[in-house]
Amino acid sequence: MSVKEKKVPPKLNKYMHARNPYRTPPSFKKLASVYPEFRPYCSYDVGGKVHLDFKDPKALRALTTCLLHQDFDLKVTIPDDRLVPMLPLRLNYLLWIEDLLMHAAHCETSDVIVGVDIGTGASCVYPLLAARKLGWNLVATETDNINFTAATTNVNNNDLQDNIIVKKVDDKTVLQGVLDDADIQKQMYLKKKEVNDNNDDDDDDDDDDDEVMSELNNTPSDTPCKHTDGDDNKSMKYMFDFTMCNPPFFSSEEETDSMKKSKKQRGEPISSPTGCIHEKVTTGGEVTFITQMVEESHKFKSKKRVVIIISGTTLIYKAELWSGVI
Numbered sequence: 001m002s003v004k005e006k007k008v009p010p011k012l013n014k015y016m017h018a019r020n021p022y023r024t025p026p027s028f029k030k031l032a033s034v035y036p037e038f039r040p041y042c043s044y045d046v047g048g049k050v051h052l053d054f055k056d057p058k059a060l061r062a063l064t065t066c067l068l069h070q071d072f073d074l075k076v077t078i079p080d081d082r083l084v085p086m087l088p089l090r091l092n093y094l095l096w097i098e099d100l101l102m103h104a105a106h107c108e109t110s111d112v113i114v115g116v117d118i119g120t121g122a123s124c125v126y127p128l129l130a131a132r133k134l135g136w137n138l139v140a141t142e143t144d145n146i147n148f149t150a151a152t153t154n155v156n157n158n159d160l161q162d163n164i165i166v167k168k169v170d171d172k173t174v175l176q177g178v179l180d181d182a183d184i185q186k187q188m189y190l191k192k193k194e195v196n197d198n199n200d201d202d203d204d205d206d207d208d209d210d211e212v213m214s215e216l217n218n219t220p221s222d223t224p225c226k227h228t229d230g231d232d233n234k235s236m237k238y239m240f241d242f243t244m245c246n247p248p249f250f251s252s253e254e255e256t257d258s259m260k261k262s263k264k265q266r267g268e269p270i271s272s273p274t275g276c277i278h279e280k281v282t283t284g285g286e287v288t289f290i291t292q293m294v295e296e297s298h299k300f301k302s303k304k305r306v307v308i309i310i311s312g313t314t315l316i317y318k319a320e321l322w323s324g325v326i
């Protein structure tokens with residue numbers, strides 16, 4: 001009789017960034033002792049070891065929200081049927097961006113970093129972590145009403161309104177209407193300027209400010225920012241340092257049901273999928289979404305340095321689409 005080989009999920013640690021605190025797995029025992037809301041989802045073996053049912057979305061939600069509070073002092077609420085982010089992976093993504101900004105875009109640690117998170121979800125997880133852990137500023141976009149409201153509440157509940165702008169957007173565009181939003185540009189410009197002014201007492205700056213503000217008030221959507229040209233200060237050269245996105249993955253509800261893609265390529269998932277249908281499905285699937293983002297990105301290449309997109313599919317993009325993006 002042939003014994004069916006059980007697919008073992010890849011060890012998460014193998015893919016964990018060197019600076020990711022979750023290279024050391026969190027102690028469920030400690031979490032259960034501090035957070036009563038986490039306890040109902042724990043079971044104990046004879047040795048007293050605490051186990052969690054990763055197939056139960058409620059257990060996953062409790063794990064994520066308790067870890068966000070314990071490890072990052074973030075109070076986050078995620079509505080019942082919405083996507084629950086897995087923190088080790090989300091942190092990995094941010095740490096990779098940090099590496100790219102430092103090593104590819106040559107940012108300094110003192111620079112004010114401004115990024116854009118496309119499709120932030122109800123948790124607003126990337127902007128909250130980026131603001132709290134790395135001190136960055138984020139524009140977070142969302143098409144879904146419930147996610148937009150939840151993300152806004154999560155930002156407000158953590159007093160991070162100065163660092164994070166949540167913007168409700170139309171699902172027909174990805175970057176258009178965001179990177180060229182004059183109010184957002186003004187807020188982010190002033191943020192960068194404030195820190196620069198503290199480092200540099202130049203009287204001519206006031207005149208420069210007036211010129212830039214007038215330019216922002218009058219710039220058509222696809223015109224490159226004039227003030228970025230010839231500016232010697234690297235941190236002021238780009239309005240946005242990066243755009244990031246974890247796009248909806250599937251092209252139809254049937255595809256989510258089968259989960260064929262992910263099982264074939266990565267083995268059985270460790271945890272059960274969470275989230276509602278429009279968080280996971282987009283017309284044409286992630287390939288169409290990413291292609292649109294790359295095309296819009298090219299149009300705004302003078303406004304940002306680095307574009308990063310999570311993809312579940314192996315894609316070969318035409319090199320010319322990317323040229324000039326970084």
Ligand SMILES: C[S@@+](CC[C@H](N)C(=O)[O-])C[C@H]1O[C@@H](n2cnc3c(N)ncnc32)[C@H](O)[C@@H]1O
Pocket residue numbers: 083084085118119120121122123125126141142143144147169170171172173174246247248249278279280282
């Ligand atoms: C896979 S979820 C990612 C959520 C969150 N960023 C995370 O990683 O946990 C994709 C999100 O993108 C949103 N979305 C879909 N199309 C969008 C668009 N054109 N612009 C902004 N958000 C979009 C969905 O509502 C959903 O919340």
